[in-house]
Amino acid sequence: GEDVEQSLFLSVREGDSSVINCTYTDSSSTYLYWYKQEPGAGLQLLTYIFSNMDMKQDQRLTVLLNKKDKHLSLRIADTQTGDSAIYFCAEIPNYGGSQGNLIFGKGTKLSVKP
Amino acid sequence: GAVVSQHPSRVICKSGTSVKIECRSLDFQATTMFWYRQFPKKSLMLMATSNEGSKATYEQGVEKDKFLINHASLTLSTLTVTSAHPEDSSFYICSARAGTGQFFGPGTRLTVL
Numbered sequence: 001g002e003d004v005e006q007s008l009f010l011s012v013r014e015g016d017s018s019v020i021n022c023t024y025t026d027s028s029s030t031y032l033y034w035y036k037q038e039p040g041a042g043l044q045l046l047t048y049i050f051s052n053m054d055m056k057q058d059q060r061l062t063v064l065l066n067k068k069d070k071h072l073s074l075r076i077a078d079t080q081t082g083d084s085a086i087y088f089c090a091e092i093p094n095y096g097g098s099q100g101n102l103i104f105g106k107g108t109k110l111s112v113k114p
Numbered sequence: 115g116a117v118v119s120q121h122p123s124r125v126i127c128k129s130g131t132s133v134k135i136e137c138r139s140l141d142f143q144a145t146t147m148f149w150y151r152q153f154p155k156k157s158l159m160l161m162a163t164s165n166e167g168s169k170a171t172y173e174q175g176v177e178k179d180k181f182l183i184n185h186a187s188l189t190l191s192t193l194t195v196t197s198a199h200p201e202d203s204s205f206y207i208c209s210a211r212a213g214t215g216q217f218f219g220p221g222t223r224l225t226v227l
Contacts, residue, residue, distance in 0.1 A: 031214060042118075043218035045215050045217055045218070048215060101160050106156070106157045
C-alpha cells in the first residue's frame with residue numbers, strides 16, 4: 001500500500017541544523033517532495049527530488065534519498081525562527097502524466113527556539 | 115515557481131447556505147487541478163481531481179452532490195460547498211501541477227455557523 005510516515009515534532013535552536021525524516025512505502029514513486037506550511041497558509045513547495053538522485057542541494061536545504069530503504073530526509077542548515085512551520089513529505093506514485101495524486105505524510109512541526 | 119491563487123481566503127456563512135471557492139493558476143495552464151481538505155493538526159485529504167472540460171473524479175467518501183466542482187477553463191476551477199453545515203468547516207486547499215512540481219493555493223478557511 002501507499003503510506004508516508006514522518007515524526008510529528010522537531011525542536012531545534014536557532015542556528016543549528018534541522019533534519020526532518022520521512023519514509024515511504026511505494027518504491028515506484030518517481031518524484032518526492034517537501035512542502036512547508038506556515039500557520040493559516042497553504043503549502044509552499046520547497047524542493048523535490050527525482051528518484052534516480054541521491055542528493056539535491058538548494059541553498060540551505062539538502063535533500064537525501066535512500067531509495068533502498070525508502071527514506072527521505074530534509075536538512076535545513078542554520079535554522080532560523082522563520083523556518084518554524086509544518087513540513088510535509090509527499091510522493092507521487094507512478095507519476096507519468098496529468099494524473100497521479102500526491103500522497104502526504106502527516107507533517108512534522110518544526111519549532112525553532114531563539 | 116508557478117502561482118496558484120484562491121478566493122476567498124476566508125468565509126463565514128450560515129448553515130444551509132452554499133459557498134463557492136475559486137482556484138486559479140495565474141501563470142500557467144492546468145488541465146488538472148486538485149482539491150484538498152485539511153482538518154486541524156492533520157494532513158491533507160484529497161477530495162477530488164478536477165479535469166478541464168470533463169467531470170471531476172471524487173475520492174471515496176466524498177459526496178459529489180455536496181461538493182460541486184467545475185473546471186470551466188484551463189486556469190479556473192471552482193468548488194461549491196452546497197447547503198453547508200458546521201461539520202463542513204475546514205481549510206480547503208486547491209493545487210495544480212506545472213511541470214514536475216505541484217503547487218498549492220493559499221487555502222480558504224470556511225467556517226459554517
